[in-house]
Amino acid sequence: MKNKFLLIAVFCVLQSLFSQEKEKKNTFKFDKNGFLKELAENACQCIDSISTANKITDSIASEINVCIDKQVTAYQLGVQILNLEIDTETITDSTKTKQKDLDIVIASNPDSEQYKEAYYDLERYLVNNCVALKSKIAVNDKLNNKSLSNNPLAIEYYNNGLDAYDAEDYEKAISFYKKAVTVDPNFAFAYDNMGVCYRKLNQFDNAIKAYEKSLKIDPNGLMPLQNIAIAYSYKKEYKKALKAYERLRDIQQDNPEVFYGIGLIYFQNLNDFEKALDNMCKAYVIYIQQKSPYRSDAEKIIQMLYTEFKNKNNLDTFNTILEKNNINQN
Structure with a gap:
């Protein structure tokens, strides 16, 4: 059931992106970076919600990892679906699509190369574009009895x-x-x-x-x-x-x-x-x-x-x- 909802969510994102990229010649031009941006922005919102109170950098980094990890499966799934070779031709108001079969494999093991590739794609985008990530990871204060004031x-x-x-x-x-x-x-x-x-x-x-x-x-x-x-x-x-x-x-x-x-x-x-x-x-x-x-x-x-x-x-x-x-x- 979880995978079913995930598939639906990914297809919704893809449908939106395809709609944006549809050209007058009735061809589709998919921008992989646009899909990456959609998912990375979801991760950035998650990161922005992380509380940094009385936490050191490594514990905050672990929470950031969770935010990125939530998007890795969707990113792998979407990219594999979009790697299908799609040829379109217009017949009146409909589109006939030919596509080759593709086995979709989702890597859940963080040590696998496929998982790392997807994770690092998202991570690189966030490092360059997510302001919340930079501010959260910069926190390096740990409370002690003199850190704050009682006044x-x-x-x-x-x-x-x-x-x-x-x-x-x-x-x-x-x-x-x-x-x-x-x-x-x-x-x-x-x-x-x-x-x-x-x-x-x-x-x-x-x-x-x-x-x-x-x-x-x-x-x-x-x-x-x-x-x-x-x-x-x-x-x-x-x-x-x-x-x-x-x-x-x-x-x-x-x-x-x-x-x-x-x-x-x-x-x-x-x-x-x-x-x-x-x-x-x-x-x-x-x-x-x-x-x-x-x-x-x-x-x-x-x-x-x-x-x-x-x-x-x-x-x-x-x-x-x-x-x-x-x-x-x-």
Whole structure:
């Protein structure tokens, strides 16, 4: 019964797309990207509904995976149906259609190549087009007893700051966050968000000061540790950035952003391609384990590093590092 309803739903989408693409010559031109867009937008709406309160990135990534997974079966089914060779000719008001037989096989095993191909098609589209995905996956705050405030006035200022941030009025947001920490000097999240706003304004020194104040309140704060590393990178203080990432790695050894950030610095700034590849491979493996859509970002860097190793006639080292991280060279 479930498959029957799924088939009906897919055909409804296909009928809509065919109707949009029907041309005056009575031929059908199906746009696969249009079908992908329809399903990816469904996944994006699902992602937008995810609550990020008191969650860390990997748990949010798992919920995002569920939203994408819901569309994978429909996408496989639709693409296989639309791969039928269809020839049409108009006879008065009707269309005679010839089609070859096609066995439709739906892969439900996430480890199968067919499933991965469909999943990654949807994932790539979402990474490039779903704003909700980027905002949800960027969340890296975990509540502790000093993260928020018990003071109603401080909370009011903080919420006003969030509203101003959403409106991209970062200076106004900073003014509200400053008021919040004046009322409650131990309001860690207010300092965190203040730092983000300063970074948006390219005021990296002020951003670092805000993150440092947050870390005095909570030395294990995930967001300030990750963001202070990014701020140091923007200031081209790469050694300090690496130390911040390493400090975060000591607290969260399964945080792929740590290895991605370290790998990016070694690749883009320090030209140490072996360390860059090793860290990027570690990030890639963890992204896959956590079903994070940022897997594709690490994959792109690994591909660029492949070119660097190839140009230096050093693909043996490239392959050795991949094998060390249990990554299939293909």
